[in-house]
Amino acid sequence: MDRPHYKFWPARLPKSITVPATSLWHNLATSAARYPDKPALVFFGSVITYREFMAQAERLAGTLYALGVRRGDRVVLDMQNCPQLVIAHFAILRANAVVVPVNPMNRAEELKHYITDPDAKVAITTGDLAPELAKASDALPPAQRLAHVIVTQFTDTFDPAVEGDEAPAPAWRDWLLTQYPSAKLEGGQVMSWKEAVNADHEAPPHVVGANDMALLPYTSGTTGLPKGCIHNHSSLNHNAFASQLWGLGSSEGVMLAVVPMFHITGTVSLMHTTIVFGGTMVIMPRWDRDVAGRLISRWKVTSWTNIPTMVIDLLASPNFANYDLSSLVYIGGGGAAMPQAIAQRLLDSYGLKYQEGYGLTETAAPSHANPFENPKQQCLGIPYMGTDSRVVDPDTLKEMPIGESGEIITHGPEVFQGYWKRPEATAAAFVDFEGKRFFRTGDMGRMDEDGYFFMTDRLKRMINASGFKVWPAEVELLMFKHPAIQEACVISTKDDYRGESVKAVIVLRATHKDTTEQEIIDWCRENMAVYKIPRKVQFVDALPKSGSGKVMWRLLQEAESAVKA
Incomplete structure (x- = not known):
């Protein structure tokens, strides 16, 4: 594979390092x-x-x-x-x-x-x-x-x-x-x-x-x-x-x-x-x-x-x-x-060059970083030492041409071993690519002609509130424990300071129709971390659903994004 980012690799650094055998x-x-x-x-x-x-x-x-x-x-x-x-x-x-x-x-x-x-x-x-x-x-x-x-x-x-x-x-x-x-x-x-x-x-x-x-x-x-x-x-x-x-x-x-x-x-x-x-x-x-x-x-x-x-x-x-x-x-x-x-x-x-980087819990923090000598703004950076990252079609897993968006996959010594007690999730998180085990990040990105990576979108349904990752499914599971909530769908709403905040679209039980937005928010404050708490609550009569009965969260997200545009 051509590694165009090596042209910008700092001369002071090795391209890979020997991992210590010690603890x-x-x-x-x-x-x-x-x-x-x-x-x-x-x-x-x-x-x-x-x-x-x-x-x-x-x-x-x-x-x-x-x-x-x-x-x-x-x-x-x-x-x-x-x-x-x-x-x-x-x-x-x-x-x-x-x-x-x-x-x-x-x-x-x-x-x-x-x-x-x-x-x-x-x-x-x-x-x-x-x-x-x-x-x-x-x-x-x-x-x-x-x-x-x-x-x-x-x-x-x-x-x-x-x-x-x-x-x-x-x-x-x-x-x-x-x-x-x-x-x-x-x-x-x-x-x-x-x-x-x-x-x-x-x-x-x-x-x-x-x-x-x-x-x-x-x-x-x-x-x-x-x-x-x-x-x-x-x-x-x-x-x-x-x-x-x-x-x-x-x-x-x-x-x-x-x-x-x-x-x-x-x-x-x-x-x-x-x-x-x-x-x-x-x-x-x-x-x-x-x-x-x-x-x-x-x-x-x-x-x-x-x-x-x-x-x-x-x-x-x-x-x-x-x-x-x-x-x-x-x-x-x-x-x-x-x-x-x-x-x-x-x-x-x-005279400070802000060094942006990219990584996940699964990659022990950085899998990509901007080189100190040649950073690009609003950029994930280049693959870290000893790391091989590609951009692939998420369905076919074929590598995408330079400049085209696909899923970022990563192989390197910093990648985790797998999910604790979750063999099925572990199997789904990895893919064999060119004879190596790559981790599927679930993030969509592109690589430019210099080998620098840029985020373009997310495959995963996730909200980024001031750098804290909020996973709607987890918030929904907690909210379902509220006696007034029949159904809930969590989406993101734009926030001038935090970037994104949490919004909950809720169907109330017939017996609790007098429940207020503030009561829901107060309950959430008692039962979940502060960054997960919905900043906004919208009550609806029904959530949009597909023919198979799944909540069509994208429709709600698109409607919210259109309002904020």
């Missing part, structure tokens, strides 16, 4: 040995060095082993960004176990699946989220419940009296400073973070390697409940080491850690990549433009992985002139297209 834990152990006193994690002015980071992870791994966690067991990790998330993530790996990262916006009804599907018996969470996790566990049959939950307070890793440029946003103070009461777990035990980290339990011998499972992140789809993506240490290690090279990473690098580290991009492109080269993570628990501006200035941040809405928001801050972005060497991200005007402003005003 991800080995990366932390190596960086801690090299840079024991270097800041690894910074959180509201409090610094945890690599020596302290590794020691806490070792001790927590010993506690996990004492609680019965064994090789290959899955452990739920349910947190917003904070040092404890990073420490717990590596402690689980140190204990030879598997991290199950969970979006902290999920509510009890959603959380049940993340306990039962991976057969998890142990979870680690923060005090604000512990009651919801316990509620989910308590509602399950006894044999499926969690046996242990380790709970941390945010102030376990920072001084609540911190002031000035390092202080939390005023709106966060109650959330972060509250000492949440201990949750109660039906048939199980709750342990505090301090107990768990300070217990005198020895960690087991570390025996896992490249071909052992390390991470089980969940992704949704066009039907049914979210599916776990099996990632071994090897696929994550590939992209962590490749990202270091691609993104000019060095031990002097300082990363603004604001993209969620429960998400595959935050997990791999940020957390694991930074640990590989011994950099420093300046951690934000959620987005605030002025906190970000102050931290970039104060800590001389060199690399900022983000979603485009964050950049747009920061540039619009009335305080923006007070911030110093001169330390930034790398700025980039994905999840949504960066508006061309914003990308041009970054280039013209700061």
